[in-house]
Amino acid sequence: MPDKPTTIANPWAHLRQLTPARIALGRAGASLPTDAQLDFQFAHAQARDAVHLTLDIDALAKQLQAKGFSTLHLHSAAADRGLYLQRPDLGRKLDEASAERLTEHAEQHAAGYDLIIVIADGLSALAVQRHALPLLQRIEEQMHQDGWSLGPICLVQQGRVALGDEVGQRLQARMVVMLLGERPGLSSPDSLGLYFTYAPKVGRTDADRNCISNIRLEGLSYNLAAHRLLHLMREACRRQLSGVTLKDEAEMLSLDDGSPNVGNFLLG
Template identity: 85%
Template sequence: MPDKSTAITNPWGHLRQLTPARIALGRAGTSLPTDAQLDFQFAHAQARDAVHLSLDTDELAHQLQDKGLRTLQLRSAAADRYIYLQRPDLGRRLDEASVKQLSDHAAEHAEGYDLAIVIADGLSALAVQRHALPLLQRIEEQIEKDGWSRAPICLVQQGRVALGDEVGEKLKAKMVVMLVGERPGLSSPDSLGLYFTYAPKVGRTDADRNCISNVRLEGLSYNLAAHRLIHLMREACRRQLSGVKLKDEAEMLSLDDDAPKTGNFLLG
């Protein structure tokens, strides 16, 4: 056993109770203490595992169908995980079989939809497995209240954010919401991201999308993420746009109306 008396603690150590960030780790000589180094290596291994973990779309489809939700299973043009990580461009487009599947479905539903929801593994299938279903349940509650028509939920393997725009375009959807596993961090291997686009089509850029990030138990709650997304969708329908021109004011609007309005002290 190493002699822990050689480790020098950091006086800010108590702040670690308030954040998962790696602060106040202390030192042993000119290096990190053994415990801190082992913890870092464990977190790094978790992040690597999250990137390479495959998404079980069959199981997720069964779970969604048990909730009464229709699904379509699709794939990107990246044939496997290795190619997906080496060729980001292939993860942004559907393969030929998926394009045909969506085209056949769209031919039977020529009127299109108000909303298409796409769930893709992204860079963390772990995030999708843990958070997609409970988040989707909260989103569905609001969709029903607003009366939006929704396409079958599309489950995509080896998918990246921009692929959602192609799905939305093929399904003739007015809006598309992409739920995707975000790049794992050393304290967040299971972070889920939401990307929203109004009038989706191939060629849209990040400037045309709105992002809600870090949806997980230790980050943004399911309820607040769903609240912010629905606010963006309502505003997008009213203004017929999304992206940098559509500001996320949902948190501001969710504050208690009875709270005193202090205004901006810099402008006072």
């Protein structure tokens, strides 16, 4: 008589084709099947590695310069990764040397810029390494169509979201965009986040920013993320604000216009 299978399949297993979420994994007795348990442990290890991975700032700067971007190297007040993870407040402000570097640059460019883009490691340097450059190229392409001026790309080690406001204020920028690695999930260790602020200055809160998240190959595409950002920039300049009072309607507008690469699989 053949042995009974040790793993009992879940009748909803076909739904896993629609989502990377861990659903309908089946069971072995009262526990998860061995394959599912090992996959979970592997994903957890990837997430932990992403948090502690060091961003190669020099390599990223060379890639940016090869594409025609100018760069500035900066550092937050968090001296190392350990301090950065334990003291979030230090990751939200520049160290003295970086602040002086920006002051000197601003004196030489008194007119300021329409947009400053800050790239920081955040909680996933892996996300920055994989996605920052291709996203930046899409943003620059669409910016030129509107005639906005772009300042040097500021590369920050051990930086958090709010640090972008200080950078934008010191460089007299009309708007600032912060690109950084988001907190890794168990299915997305390389998710890039984008935070947009109009009239940046120290003291801005999360309510003053607009966030576009999950930018990666398996999530929000580079083209759509850039499209949504440019829509926010245009509306922010028209209304002179950003944050919770500025709604992101770019995706809805694109659906009405029939633009490619924009949609919802539920409407297909």
